[in-house]
Every structure is written in C-alpha cells, then in structure tokens.
Amino acid sequence: MGRGEIRRRNEGSIKIGPRLLEILSQLGEIELEDVEIEVEDLEIWWQPGVGIVAPPKIVPPPRVKPTEILPEPFEVPLEEYPGRVEEVVLGATKAEGGTRAKRIVIGGAESPAFYLFERKPAHPPVIAIDTFDMKTSLPRAIRMYVEEVMEDPPAWAKMAVDKLGADLVSIHLISTDPLIRDTSPKEAAKTVEDVLQAVDVPIIVGGCGDPRKDAEVFTKVAEVAEGERLLLSSVTLDMDEAGILGRVAKAAKDHGHAVLAFSSMELNKAKELNRKLYAFLPRDSIVMDLTTAALGYGLEYSFSIHERARLAALMGDPELQHPVLSGTTNAWAAREAWLRMGPEWEPRELRGALWETITALALLLAGVDVFMMMHPDAVRTVKKVIEHFNREVKPETMVDWVSARI
Amino acid sequence: MTEREIKGGIKELSPIDVYMLLPRTNCKECGEENCMAFAVKLVSREVPLEKCPPILKKEKAEAYKKLQELLAPPVREVVIGLGKRSLRIGGKLVMHRHEFTYHNPPPIAIDVTDEMPLHPNPERKDEREGIIDRIRKFEGFSYDYIGKRLNLDAIALRSTSGNPETFKSVVRAVTEFTDVPLILCSLDPAIMDAGLSVAGDRRPLIYAATKENWKEMAELALKYSCPLAILAPNDLSLLRSLARTLIDYGLNDLVLDPGTFPEEGIAATINNFTMIRRCVFKRRDKLLGFPLLGTPITAWLYGEGSMEERAWKEAVLASMLISRYADLLIMHSLDGWALLSVVIWRFNLYTDPRKPVSVEPGLRTFGEPDEKSPLMLTGNYALTYFTVESDIKKCGASCYLIVADTQGLSVESAVAGRYLTAETVAEAVRKSGIEGKINHKFLIIPGLAARLSGEIEETLGGEWRVLVGPRDSSEIGKFLKEKWPPKLDFQG
Numbered sequence: 072m073g074r075g076e077i078r079r080r081n082e083g084s085i086k087i088g089p090r091l092l093e094i095l096s097q098l099g100e101i102e103l104e105d106v107e108i109e110v111e112d113l114e115i116w117w118q119p120g121v122g123i124v125a126p127p128k129i130v131p132p133p134r135v136k137p138t139e140i141l142p143e144p145f146e147v148p149l150e151e152y153p154g155r156v157e158e159v160v161l162g163a164t165k166a167e168g169g170t171r172a173k174r175i176v177i178g179g180a181e182s183p184a185f186y187l188f189e190r191k192p193a194h195p196p197v198i199a200i201d202t203f204d205m206k207t208s209l210p211r212a213i214r215m216y217v218e219e220v221m222e223d224p225p226a227w228a229k230m231a232v233d234k235l236g237a238d239l240v241s242i243h244l245i246s247t248d249p250l251i252r253d254t255s256p257k258e259a260a261k262t263v264e265d266v267l268q269a270v271d272v273p274i275i276v277g278g279c280g281d282p283r284k285d286a287e288v289f290t291k292v293a294e295v296a297e298g299e300r301l302l303l304s305s306v307t308l309d310m311d312e313a314g315i316l317g318r319v320a321k322a323a324k325d326h327g328h329a330v331l332a333f334s335s336m337e338l339n340k341a342k343e344l345n346r347k348l349y350a351f352l353p354r355d356s357i358v359m360d361l362t363t364a365a366l367g368y369g370l371e372y373s374f375s376i377h378e379r380a381r382l383a384a385l386m387g388d389p390e391l392q393h394p395v396l397s398g399t400t401n402a403w404a405a406r407e408a409w410l411r412m413g414p415e416w417e418p419r420e421l422r423g424a425l426w427e428t429i430t431a432l433a434l435l436l437a438g439v440d441v442f443m444m445m446h447p448d449a450v451r452t453v454k455k456v457i458e459h460f461n462r463e464v465k466p467e468t469m470v471d472w473v474s475a476r477i
Numbered sequence: 478m479t480e481r482e483i484k485g486g487i488k489e490l491s492p493i494d495v496y497m498l499l500p501r502t503n504c505k506e507c508g509e510e511n512c513m514a515f516a517v518k519l520v521s522r523e524v525p526l527e528k529c530p531p532i533l534k535k536e537k538a539e540a541y542k543k544l545q546e547l548l549a550p551p552v553r554e555v556v557i558g559l560g561k562r563s564l565r566i567g568g569k570l571v572m573h574r575h576e577f578t579y580h581n582p583p584p585i586a587i588d589v590t591d592e593m594p595l596h597p598n599p600e601r602k603d604e605r606e607g608i609i610d611r612i613r614k615f616e617g618f619s620y621d622y623i624g625k626r627l628n629l630d631a632i633a634l635r636s637t638s639g640n641p642e643t644f645k646s647v648v649r650a651v652t653e654f655t656d657v658p659l660i661l662c663s664l665d666p667a668i669m670d671a672g673l674s675v676a677g678d679r680r681p682l683i684y685a686a687t688k689e690n691w692k693e694m695a696e697l698a699l700k701y702s703c704p705l706a707i708l709a710p711n712d713l714s715l716l717r718s719l720a721r722t723l724i725d726y727g728l729n730d731l732v733l734d735p736g737t738f739p740e741e742g743i744a745a746t747i748n749n750f751t752m753i754r755r756c757v758f759k760r761r762d763k764l765l766g767f768p769l770l771g772t773p774i775t776a777w778l779y780g781e782g783s784m785e786e787r788a789w790k791e792a793v794l795a796s797m798l799i800s801r802y803a804d805l806l807i808m809h810s811l812d813g814w815a816l817l818s819v820v821i822w823r824f825n826l827y828t829d830p831r832k833p834v835s836v837e838p839g840l841r842t843f844g845e846p847d848e849k850s851p852l853m854l855t856g857n858y859a860l861t862y863f864t865v866e867s868d869i870k871k872c873g874a875s876c877y878l879i880v881a882d883t884q885g886l887s888v889e890s891a892v893a894g895r896y897l898t899a900e901t902v903a904e905a906v907r908k909s910g911i912e913g914k915i916n917h918k919f920l921i922i923p924g925l926a927a928r929l930s931g932e933i934e935e936t937l938g939g940e941w942r943v944l945v946g947p948r949d950s951s952e953i954g955k956f957l958k959e960k961w962p963p964k965l966d967f968q969g
Contacts, residue, residue, distance in 0.1 A: 136695075136726050140688070143721045143764055145713035148755045186755075187748045208948075250928060280893075280928070309895070335886075335894030362894075366818055367622070368860055368887050371825040374800070375575040382573070404889060406864070406949055407817060415813040422814035425789060429796045429818045433826075436747070436800045452793060459741045466742040469710035470778045473662045473684070474637050476592065477777045477809055 147188050152385040156180040156392050157355050158194070159329055161239065161302055162273025168298035168327060172271035175238060177358070177440040178394030183381060184438040185460055195461045196435060198450055199239035199275050199443045200231035201400050204254070204262045205246040210409035212420040213445050224262050225269035232270045235450050241304065241443050242266050243277035247288050251279070256291035263292050267299060275302040275331070275443070282307060286315040293322040304396075305333035305360055308344050320351035329356040331396055336362045336369075336376050338383070342390040354393070358441065363397040365405040366430045373397075377437035394440035402430035403445070424448040432456060492516040495547060498540045500531040519548060522570065522580065551757050552804070553767050554581065555704050555730045557631065557682045558658025564630055566732070566804045567768030572758040575830050582827040583799060584630035585820070586660050586807045587615045588774060590637040591647040608647065612655055614811045620820065623834065623859050627820040633684070633774075633807045634672065636663040641671035649675040660684050660807065664708075666693035677701035682805075684708070684770075685734060691719055695726045703730075706770055710736030711745055713752065713765075720764040732805065734770040739779045739794055746771075746794075747801050754802045768804035771795070777809050788815040795819045799826060834859040835885030840909040841866075844875030848916040851876045851961050853946065853953075854902065855923055856883035856891050865950040872954025877914065881905035888925045899932035906937060919963055921956075924948030 158179040163169025179193030206221045220227040224242055231237040244259045246252040263276055276292050278285030289303045303323055310316040323330050332348060334341040341359055348357055361380060364373045377395060384391040402408055408426035411419060427449035431442050435453065444450050496516035503511040507528045509518065518524045526548060527533065532541050554568030564584045571577040589608045597604040612632060620627045634651060636644040644663065651659070652675060659681035661672040669683060678701070685708035686694040698705035705728055709716035716735055723731060735749040750769055756762035776791035788810040795806055796819055810816065828834060835857045843866075855865045857880050869876065881901055883891035891897035906920065918940045922930060930943040937943075944963060947956045 137722050138692070139722075140691070140715075140718050141722045141725060143714070143717040145717050145756075148752060148760055150755075150759070185744075185747055186751060187744055188752050248928075333893075335890055337894075362890060364887065364890060367821045367825065369858070369890065370822070371574070371828060371830070374826065375573075375830050378573055379575050401889075404887075406951060407821070410949075410951060416817060418814060421785060421789070422817060425792055425815060425818050428793060429822055432793065432797055433800050433822065436797060448789075452789070456743060456793070456797075459743045460747075462741060463744040463748075464741040466711050466736070466738040466745050469736045469738065470775055472772060472775045472778055473635055473664055474639065475778055476590070476637050477588075477774075 154385045154387040156384050159355055159358055159394050163300040171273055175273050195457050196440050197238035199241045200237035201241050201443050201445050202227040203243045203245055210403050212423040225265045228266045228270045232272055235447050239273045241275035245279050247284055248279035256288045259288045260291045260295040275304050277304045282309040282313050286319045289319045290322040293326040293328050297326045301328045303330045305331040307333050311347050320348055324352050331358050331360050333360040336372055345390045357393050359393045359395045363401045365402045367405045374433050374437050381438035396441040397434045397439040399431045399442045400445045402427040428452045490520050492520045495519050498544050506530045551766050555768050559680050564658050572754055578829045579827045582823050583804050583806050586631035586633040588633040588635055588809050590635045591644045592637045623863050631658045633660040633662055636668045641668045644668050645671040648672040652676050666690050669697055673701045695723055698728055706732040706734055708734045717764045731767045732770050733767050737772040737775050739776040750802045770805045771798035771803035772807045774807050774809045788812045792819050796822050799823050836862045838880045838882040841878045843869045846875045846877050853921040854879045856888045858885050858887045861887050868950040868953050874957050879905050879909045888923045892926050899936040902933050903936045921946040
C-alpha cells in the first residue's frame with residue numbers, strides 16, 4: 072500500500088469495474104503508491120459477469136495487503152483502586168519491646184498481586200517454615216530433612232532459619248491436643264520461649280485445632296511472650312461460638328501480638344470473624360487464613376477465593392483489607408505428593424516437592440502474603456520467584472529456543 | 478474500578494439481547510422449551526448457536542451474523558489441527574476464573590526436532606532419544622483423575638537443522654506416524670514452506686511471524702489456511718503492530734507470543750501476559766484479543782543445572798503461565814513427576830467455579846456385602862469419593878460406604894469448616910438406610926476426622942461404636958485386614 076494509509080470503518084465501499092478486476096485477479100496482489108484513501112470501510116467486491124454458466128471458483132476478494140508493519144503503539148493499562156490492604160508487623164526488635172533481630176511487615180497491597188506494571192508489591196511475600204513440638208507423621212520427602220530435630224523444637228527452628236533461610240518460623244503446638252498429649256498451656260508456652268531463644272526471626276504459634284484448648288494455650292503464650300509480636304494461629308468462629316474469642320483477642324492485644332483469623336473458604340465467614348475481632352483488636356493486628364487446599368484437592372477453590380478477596384479489598388471492602396497467609400504445607404495432603412505411583416511418575420521425592428511448590432505459586436499469584444511451607448526445594452524455589460519478581464529485570468533478548476539443540 | 482467493570486464482556490451480555498435476534502418461534506428444534514431458554518444457555522455458553530436450525534437458514538443470515546458477533550469471546554477462539562483431535566485455544570470470556578469459567582484448557586505441546594533421529598542409534602552416545610520414542614511417550618502420558626483422563630495434546634516440530642529438506646522429511650515422518658495436532662516451528666519461511674508442503678493440509682499452527690519475516694509467513698498462512706503465531710519478545714507495541722498488519726493482510730486466526738523468559742525474566746513474562754489480558758477485558762483491545770502462547774521450554778536454555786533442575790524450572794514456569802492466562806504451552810520435558818502437577822493444575826483451574834465438584838450423598842455398596850460387612854464413611858467431594866472408591870475396589874473388600882454431604886469439601890476441610898460434624902454424620906447414617914442391612918453397629922470414619930469419634934458415638938447413641946480408619950484411603954485394605962472384624966467384643 073506504499074505510503075497510502077487506509078482506515079477501515081463501518082460503511083462505504085469502492086466499486087471496481089470488471090476490467091480492473093480482471094487485471095487484479097491475474098496479479099493476486101496490488102500495490103498502490105502515493106495514494107491516500109480515507110473511507111469509512113474499505114470493501115472491495117465484484118459481481119461475476121452475466122452469462123457465466125459454471126459457478127465461479129470461490130476466490131477470496133483481492134485484498135490490499137500491507138507492505139510494511141502498521142504501527143500500533145501499546146499503552147500500559149493502568150487502573151486506580153480505592154482500597155488498600157492493611158500492613159501488619161510481625162516480630163518486634165529490642166527497641167520495639169521484643170527480642171527479634173528484625174521485624175517483618177506484610178500486606179500493604181495497592182494493586183492485584185504482581186501487576187508489576189502498576190506497582191511493585193509494597194512488601195514482598197515471606198516464607199515461614201513449619202515446625203512441630205512433637206514427632207508427627209510426615210511424608211518421607213520431608214522427614215529425611217528433619218528426622219534429627221523432630222523432638223527438639225528449638226533445634227528444628229534453628230535449622231529452618233540457618234539452613235533453609237526461613238523468614239519466620241511457625242511452631243505448631245500439636246501436642247497440646249487433648250486427644251494426643253494434652254500438654255499444658257504452661258509447658259506449651261515454655262516451648263515457645265525456647266524457640267524464641269533459639270532463633271531471632273518472628274514466630275508464628277500454631278495451636279492444635281481444639282478451640283477451647285487453643286484459647287487457653289494462646290492466652291498463656293501471649294502473656295509469656297509479651298512484646299514479641301507473635302502471630303497466633305489461629306482464631307476461629309468456633310471460638311466465638313464457645314464464647315472464648317474475646318479472651319484470646321484481648322490477650323493478643325494486651326501483650327502486643329497479632330492473630331490469624333481462619334475461615335474455611337467462605338468470604339462471608341471471613342468477614343464475620345473480622346467484624347467480631349474489630350471489637351477487641353486494631354485492624355493492623357489481623358491476618359487472614361482463607362484455607363489452602365492442596366493441588367488436586369481443591370486448590371482452585373483456594374485460588375479463586377484469594378483472588379476474590381484481594382480484588383474486593385482493593386475495590387474498597389474494609390473487612391477483607393487484611394494480609395493473607397497460606398498453610399501451603401497442606402499440599403502434602405494430596406496423595407500424588409507422596410504415594411508410590413509407578414515408575415513413570417518417579418522419583419516421588421521430586422514430585423512431592425514440586426507439588427508443594429506449585430501449590431504455593433498458584434496462591435502467590437492470587438495475593439498470598441505469608442506462606443507456611445516445609446520442603447527445602449519448594450522453599451528455595453518460591454523464594455527465588457519472589458526475588459525475581461522483586462528485581463523485575465527487563466529481558467533484552469530472548470533465547471532462541473526454536474532452533475536450539477536441547 | 479467497580480466489580481462490574483472488571484467482569485467485562487460476559488456479564489454485559491443479556492439473554493434478552495440474544496433472544497431478540499433469535500427466530501422467537503419456540504420451535505423446540507434446539508431441544509429447549511422455548512427461544513428464551515435457548516438464549517439463556519447461549520449466554521452461559523452451554524450450547525453452540527448452531528443448535529438452532531432455523532437461524533442457519535438463508536433468510537436469517539443477518540441475524541446469525543449479528544449473533545455470532547454478539548457471542549464472540551473477547552479472546553478469539555483459534556483451532557489447531559483437524560478432526561477429532563483438533564484443539565481449540567483461547568475463547569476466553571473473562572479475566573478472572575471466579576467471574577464465569579475459563580474455557581479451553583491450554584493444550585501442552587511437546588517438542589521434537591528435525592535433528593533427532595527417528596530411532597536412536599545405540600552405538601552413539603549423543604543420540605539419547607529418538608523422535609518415535611518421544612512421540613510414543615507423549616501419546617502414552619495419561620493420568621486418571623476424578624474419572625477424567627489427563628493427557629498431553631500436541632507436537633511442536635522444531636527445525637534445528639536449518640535445512641528445508643531435512644525439516645520436510647521429518648515432518649513427513651511424523652505425519653505418517655501420528656495424527657496429533659502439530660505446531661511447526663522455524664523463523665525461516667523457506668523451512669516453514671517445506672514443512673507446510675507436507676503437513677499444511679492438517680492445519681498446524683505456524684510458529685512464527687516476526688518483525689523480519691512476517692510477510693512471507695503471512696503468505697504461507699494464507700496459502701495453507703493455517704493459524705499463525707506472532708513472536709514479539711517483550712515488545713507489546715510490536716506485537717500489536719504485527720497483529721494489526723496481519724489482520725489487514727487477511728489473517729484472522731492469530732496466536733500471540735510475547736516471549737517467555739525464565740529465571741529473572743519471569744517478572745517481565747507474567748507482566749506481559751497480564752497486561753495483554755487486561756487490555757482485552759478492560760480496554761476492549763481487539764488487536765490483543767487472541768490466544769496467548771507460552772514457551773516454558775526456554776527454561777532448558779538458561780543457566781546451568783541438571784536435567785531434573787531444568788524439568789523442575791520448566792514445570793514451575795508452566796504452572797505460573799497457566800495461572801496467568803496462557804492458552805497454549807510448548808514444553809520439552811516428558812517426565813511424569815514434573816508434568817503431573819502441571820496437568821492437574823490446568824484441569825483444576827478450568828473447572829466451573831460455580832459448581833463444587835461433588836457426588837450425590839448416600840449409601841454405596843461394594844462387592845457383595847452382607848450383614849457382617851464393614852460400614853465406612855467419607856465425604857462427597859468428588860475427588861475424595863473417587864479416590865476412596867478406587868481404593869476400596871483395589872483391595873477387593875465387600876463393604877458399605879456412607880457418603881456424607883460435606884458440601885463438596887474434602888474430609889479435612891469439612892472437619893475444619895464444620896460441615897462434617899457429629900450431627901451431620903448421625904444424619905447421614907440415619908438417612909442412609911443402613912439399619913437392617915447390617916447386624917453390627919461399627920462405623921469406620923476417615924482418619925482425618927478422628928477428633929470427631931467421641932462426639933459421633935455420643936450423638937449416634939445406642940450401641941454405636943466408632944473406629945478411626947486410616948488417614949489415607951490407600952490404607953483401607955491394610956486397615957480392614959488388621960482391624961476387621963473388630964477385636965473388642967461388643968459390650969453395649
């Protein structure tokens with residue numbers, strides 16, 4: 072089309088005479104030089120001459136093919152959001168009343184997760200490594216890394232920080248379960264103190280899942296670890312039903328801790344629980360756990376609930392404007408993560424570690440701020456991805472995979 | 478930004494708008510009661526427009542065309558291949574999964590090159606893999622998941638030889654061996670032409686048109702009526718410009734590749750895919766309204782690392798691209814351990830978010846149970862149920878299984894979310910009609926619901942006893958062998 076510019080719109084057409092058409096059909100391609108055509112819609116058509124008996128072969132109408140790339144600039148599609156996710160501080164340094172080497176700030180999102188063209192995350196997501204206060208059944212792929220520290224929470228925590236680079240350590244007090252060892256709140260609090268002594272990163276304290284017992288344990292732990300800005304994992308609507316939610320929330324507030332509000336994949340329940348907590352706690356002390364289902368076992372529900380929660384928060388729903396935590400270790404609930412499945416799926420150790428990794432990455436893109444994880448390779452990979460996102464290197468050239476020999 | 482704005486296309490389309498263009502004769506030829514019902518199904522993409530015979534008649538041509546436009550998804554649907562195995566890619570109606578449903582799970586293409594031998598020569602160390610072995614492995618990849626078969630979908634044939642004749646002969650050999658949909662990969666039009674001369678009648682995807690070769694590639698795409706991919710690495714202006722140019726050139730079936738950059742390039746990669754989709758759904762950008770191609774295969778070419786590390790990185794990249802809008806993927810690894818999580822995530826993400834995947838609650842029987850057979854309990858999340866079902870069948874037990882209504886949640890989530898409680902279990906047992914079928918009162922509950930055992934006994938009352946089963950149903954066989962019939966004598 073040379074320097075001619077043709078804009079196509081909806082109406083108007085140029086009719087081309089049969090002779091010209093004949094010539095065109097022989098050429099198959101035309102090039103117009105120094106012509107400027109400004110029409111609403113360029114439609115070139117012709118009618119076969121009268122008297123042709125055989126139906127004409129269907130030939131597409133000759134087009135005026137561009138001969139140069141038609142420039143169409145790209146504009147970055149930016150949006151504004153009325154809402155913003157709260158920032159929550161975990162851990163406290165000496166100056167802040169605790170004993171941690173540094174504190175960690177999570178949340179603060181002002182755009183959907185990793186919409187980097189809009190803005191970088193205010194605070195990159197962080198990884199907590201799960202430890203337990205007693206020997207528990209773990210898949211072999213994980214057990215082989217932690218076997219030696221399984222009955223020794225401080226050593227376990229130290230390994231998580233020193234060897235695996237945990238940003239935080241979560242200590243799950245599962246032995247407090249009345250159906251397991253029924254460890255007393257006092258003993259449990261001692262374990263937390265020992266872990267606080269062993270490492271200097273912020274600590275997440277997990278209960279056993281029995282609402283009454285957890286309330287007792289959390290109240291005691293909150294008091295003993297005064298000022299450390301723990302994250303108590305977790306408070307639930309069950310606690311509210313049992314009339315003990317207020318007690319735990321108040322203990323958290325009085326001693327300077329944050330709480331993890333757990334709900335099972337229902338945003339209305341998450342909001343209801345937050346509303347109840349607002350009566351006792353400032354907004355910047357609440358983190359949400361919207362439930363992490365394993366890959367293959369409902370991860371897509373977790374993914375969508377996290378996307379919905381974050382979009383609603385950005386659009387201004389104050390009851391969802393809290394950072395979110397994912398219990399990513401749940402990935403190992405999937406049998407595909409650990410089961411022997413036949414030689415074509417081996418080695419299962421790699422399969423399992425990748426399972427946890429991919430569970431985490433799906434939720435990373437949905438907006439999760441804190442991951443609780445276990446497998447060293449999964450932790451390493453997710454940390455790397457977060458780092459890459461944070462550095463945002465502009466690739467100059469693309470590797471030629473088309474003709475590369477792999 | 479309001480939620481309505483985010484939702485974009487699909488939500489703005491009202492069944493009334495569609496209804497007005499339908500024949501409105503309520504002829505029922507489509508199988509619906511009336512035209513309005515058909516319109517509703519059209520809008521929710523449950524039926525194709527072509528199920529309405531009258532609309533296909535000549536006199537309705539205009540309405541048909543309008544309806545086609547009205548129902549066209551913001552991301553064009555492009556077909557690769559022909560016949561039963563052909564692949565539909567793109568066709569996306571929404572940006573976020575929860576707004577509607579993602580259509581057309583991204584096919585995974587596995588690469589072979591024209592320098593691979595058809596069969597490896599065992600004498601030569603550098604010939605590890607042959608093309609035919611690779612394709613056999615590709616075809617053999619299959620995993621049964623909730624009653625569905627998860628497979629790989631296409632072969633990407635790359636020319637690494639740089640020789641048109643070599644490419645042509647390998648493309649021919651592959652087409653003779655398999656009817657799987659193909660992607661022909663070369664940036665050299667002469668090589669592409671050679672490949673298309675033997676496979677062009679099978680509608681392969683042509684990869685790719687670039688800043689340099691677009692005209693020649695466009696001619697080939699026209700000549701063979703094949704879809705054409707555009708490659709513009711990390712340059713969305715170029716991508717849009719090439720799309721505009723190729724549309725004006727007469728091509729409609731385009732696929733966009735903004736480049737897949739592994740390692741530190743992952744930020745730019747996800748950024749580009751995300752910006753493109755936002756432009757489509759927020760800005761109605763027609764030039765970017767085409768399926769997106771991701772190439773996790775690039776993970777094999779960056780940095781150092783063992784084969785396992787590269788396959789790992791490739792799977793990581795693939796899973797993130799599936800989450801962020803890729804409509805087609807080209808990969809290299811054929812390792813089951815690496816691909817399994819990728820194909821499962823793909824399947825999961827493309828399920829209908831409005832329907833929890835669940836099965837009917839109620840009593841099931843396995844084998845030929847009698848009054849002494851064990852009675853077990855599980856939840857009605859489809860995956861839980863099918864897993865338990867397959868494990869019971871595997872161990873060959875004759876037994877009863879009560880499927881409790883856990884609202885389509887797994888046992889663990891249902892316990893945590895209080896959908897599986899002593900009350901709901903008691904209700905499920907009562908409703909199951911098991912009384913009278915067995916002469917004992919032992920209920921085996923999932924290990925993951927262990928904490929409910931006491932409460933369930935209390936709530937069921939009478940002589941009921943609860944046995945805590947294994948945490949994973951793969952142990953059911955072992956459990957029954959060791960624990961059934963129960964050793965403890967019934968003492969009331």
